[in-house]
Amino acid sequence: MQAADWLHVGTLVMAAHVLGVIAAVHAVIHTRTSQGAVAWAVSLVAMPYFTLIPYLFLGRSKFAGYIDERRLEIEILRNRTKPAEWESKERSDAPRTDPALLDTTSARGEVAPGPAEYLGNPTIRTLQRLSGMPFLRGNSVRVLVNGDATFAAILEAIEAAESYIVVQFFIVRADALGDMLRDALIAKAKAGVRVYFLYDSIGSFDLPHRYVQALRAGGVEAHPFAANRKFVHRFQINFRNHRKIVVVDGKRAFVGGHNVGVEYLGGNPRLSPWRDTHVEVRGPAIASIQFVFTEDWYWATQRLPELGPAPHADENMHCMVLSSGPADKQETCSLFFVEAINAARERIWITSPYLIPDEAVFSALRLAVMRGVDVRILIPSRRDHRVVFAASRLYAYDLVQAGVRIFRYKPGFLHQKVVLVDDIAASVGSANLDNRSFRLNFEITVLTVDHTFARQVESMLLIDFAHAYEIDVNDYLGNAFWRRMAMHVARLFSPIL
Structure with a gap:
């Protein structure tokens, strides 16, 4: 290669890094979360050849x-x-003032708390x-x-x-x-x-x-x-x-x-x-x-x-119908998960194809475990997106260490989005337990406060858990070093996954 050719290559490399730095500054200023800002800034500065074009398409989470x-x-x-x-x-x-909301009779003939008592008026x-x-x-x-x-x-x-x-x-x-x-x-x-x-x-x-x-x-x-x-x-x-x-x-x-x-x-x-x-x-x-x-x-x-x-x-x-999207004044979807987890007194069961919680949801799950709540999350054992699956695996490891029980569904790909709170509240919708649903996607969830429906959802999920296996820390530690490293790299991109 002649000197002129090397000069052209050097100019292109320099231009890429300059643009990467400029884009990194833009990411720090405009990305909604600190995690997202760090992920984009690091990748844009270190690997501008691979991340500049994806940032053009995916980079803005605050679309003023x-x-x-x-x-x-x-x-x-x-x-x-x-x-x-x-x-x-x-x-x-x-x-x-509505007695129908204050108590209902359970299938065992005992008086069970209704929405007002169980979830509480503040919730x-x-x-x-x-x-x-x-x-x-x-x-x-x-x-x-x-x-x-x-x-x-x-x-x-x-x-x-x-x-x-x-x-x-x-x-x-x-x-x-x-x-x-x-x-x-x-x-x-x-x-x-x-x-x-x-x-x-x-x-x-x-x-x-x-x-x-x-x-x-x-x-x-x-x-x-x-x-x-x-x-x-x-x-x-x-x-x-x-x-x-x-x-x-x-x-x-x-x-x-x-x-x-x-x-x-x-x-x-x-x-x-x-x-x-x-x-x-x-x-x-x-x-x-x-x-x-x-x-x-x-x-x-x-x-x-x-x-x-x-x-x-x-x-x-x-x-109640809960819709969420990137134009919300609050981070509606993330806060819904936080409130549902905080409301749980006996159990919180969540099923999601993707497990990429933000810090607020992660903290709520850890606190629920400390309260003695039965916290279970059901996720797939098969992958449909390599990067998302790798990042989810690392988050699962962190949650298992915090005392959350993580199960992987064996028969096929699990795509349902269901939340069950105690014996009374259940939600079904389109929202995943990931940052994209929390902050970037338009989602809809139907929340039902009813003992009978909660029991139906419980029966459905018990069948799912029967077709799943519980993972431990070896789900992460049992992998080769390069696989574990890949999980950590994948998690850098979790704010946009």
Whole structure:
């Protein structure tokens, strides 16, 4: 190589390092968490050749222009289009006077504490303020275990639709399941049913244009959700709408972990059988679920969908819908986990495909162990993302050392997002136990405060634990040095995983 060539190479290397330093300064100033700032700054200074371009796409977790716009729209919508069901809601002081909330009879015939006594009014009040949505009574919630049960129920509800259908998913694939959903929606649209179809532009990046065109040609209002409405933000792919919502006529709603793809039915041999959980909701809580969709639909289209009311169900469960996203004034998702863990007196069981807690959640879990709470976390034994799995393994080691019981699900990939608190509170939704769900993704969770439903979730999780094995410190220490080192490197990127 001639001297001139070496000069060119040296110039490029110097330019890369200068840009890396500039980007590192930007990361320190703009990254939301200190962990994220350190991770980006170190990698940008040490390895600018590999991290400059990823930082361009993923680096910003404080997206000021977007957050300002999104917050303004949410405030306008909540002031102008607040669901009627919220006007008759029971606020946090209602449990003080409602005997139905103070105690219920357990299956053993003994008086068990109700929401007010068990979780305590401060917890209920905190969660309502955190979510901006009320606890509503008069609901029924049904657990849907795995993809066959989930999509059978969703397609059945769509077939019975008379007025409108709302569909929102993070991932939609043009495979056998996606085609089945598309055909069902087009058939209802042609029958005069209003159909709204929203998909995330990043999660569904490989969704063929012909799929969306077929929906639109069939009368379905189909739109992508994207955070980057302005050209200057065109490279930003950090903020993803991870929600999964289906609502039919205001009578039935579906929320949970499933996306639209055959892998969620066990179609991917490497990850099969796929383990996931959805819930079917009936009752006034659907109004809150619809409102979450309305906020996203309005952002994507600048139009309001025509949706109807949500009547009371035959049962009397108390439910709250918690939506979270990067425009929240508080870190809603992380604080929900912290509050749920702090509320636990006997047990807190969490299932998540990814285990990358922030310091607040990690501390809450350690304190729960010190209180004598049965703290269990169920995670996969198979990986779908190498870096995430490696980082999760190191966090699992730290939690095991703190006294948390960590289990790995053996049969296939575990993707469900479930939290069980004591004998009364259970949540099912789209939020993972990781930083991306805590601060970067749009998520939705349905929290139910009901003894009967909690027992159903307990039974489901006991079956899952029976198909899992508990890990100890050797899950980390038993690996070769280079594997352990890889785990530590992976954890440097945990703020964006």
